[in-house]
Amino acid sequence: GAGVSQSPRYKVAKRGQDVALRCDPISGHVSLFWYQQALGQGPEFLTYFQNEAQLDKSGLPSDRFFAERPEGSVSTLKIQRTQQEDSAVYLCASSLGNWDRGGLEQYFGPGTRLTVT
Amino acid sequence: AQSVSQHNHHVILSEAASLELGCNYSYGGTVNLFWYVQYPGQHLQLLLKYFSGDPLVKGIKGFEAEFIKSKFSFNLRKPSVQWSDTAEYFCAVNARAGGFKTIFGAGTRLFVKA
Numbered sequence: 001g002a003g004v005s006q007s008p009r010y011k012v013a014k015r016g017q018d019v020a021l022r023c024d025p026i027s028g029h030v031s032l033f034w035y036q037q038a039l040g041q042g043p044e045f046l047t048y049f050q051n052e053a054q055l056d057k058s059g060l061p062s063d064r065f066f067a068e069r070p071e072g073s074v075s076t077l078k079i080q081r082t083q084q085e086d087s088a089v090y091l092c093a094s095s096l097g098n099w100d101r102g103g104l105e106q107y108f109g110p111g112t113r114l115t116v117t
Numbered sequence: 118a119q120s121v122s123q124h125n126h127h128v129i130l131s132e133a134a135s136l137e138l139g140c141n142y143s144y145g146g147t148v149n150l151f152w153y154v155q156y157p158g159q160h161l162q163l164l165l166k167y168f169s170g171d172p173l174v175k176g177i178k179g180f181e182a183e184f185i186k187s188k189f190s191f192n193l194r195k196p197s198v199q200w201s202d203t204a205e206y207f208c209a210v211n212a213r214a215g216g217f218k219t220i221f222g223a224g225t226r227l228f229v230k231a
Contacts, residue, residue, distance in 0.1 A: 043161070
């Protein structure tokens with residue numbers, strides 16, 4: 001596709017509900033990142049995939065957060081039993097290459113704004 | 118732990134004024150440095166990047182940044198801003214030995230008055 005797409009763009013969930021956020025990276029991009037961006041803050045790293053392998057999940061804030069990329073393209077970020085502090089914009093980014101010394105230009109999607117009521 | 122500090126949260130300039138946005142990071146090893154920009158209603162996009170070599174890096178739309186290793190800084194500059202530069206600017210750092218994380222600063226909102 002032309003760019004990284006994310007769906008839904010907006011999601012309202014009641015506290016305790018499970019949500020699933022989808023990311024379609026640019027076709028052929030090997031690397032995929034998820035970030036959480038709270039209001040007035042910069043993006044905060046959640047997890048990194050190289051193809052289907054989740055190489056770093058150190059930024060996931062709790063075991064309620066789970067991400068997968070089973071076929072090395074589309075990725076889903078799942079949040080179980082949502083809490084109010086999960087309200088944020090969730091950004092997905094993809095990069096063409098592997099994580100070679102970290103020098104990857106990341107192409108960001110529009111984000112999913114999650115509001116937990 | 119790595120961190121990135123952007124000194125100004127909000128900057129207001131008139132057109133043709135010069136711009137300098139400060140960025141400092143805390144990490145003692147080798148780093149890759151980035152500036153990303155988010156124009157109103159658009160996605161985050163890369164403005165410029167530094168991996169190695171000449172510490173003065175030129176990016177799109179007349180922006181440049183200078184890496185000063187001794188000061189742990191990567192300030193963004195533009196000699197003459199335009200109304201269309203109104204956006205939010207994020208400095209970001211990746212420590213090459215620090216895994217897969219890119220650490221972003223909190224952002225600076227720039228408003229350019231026409």
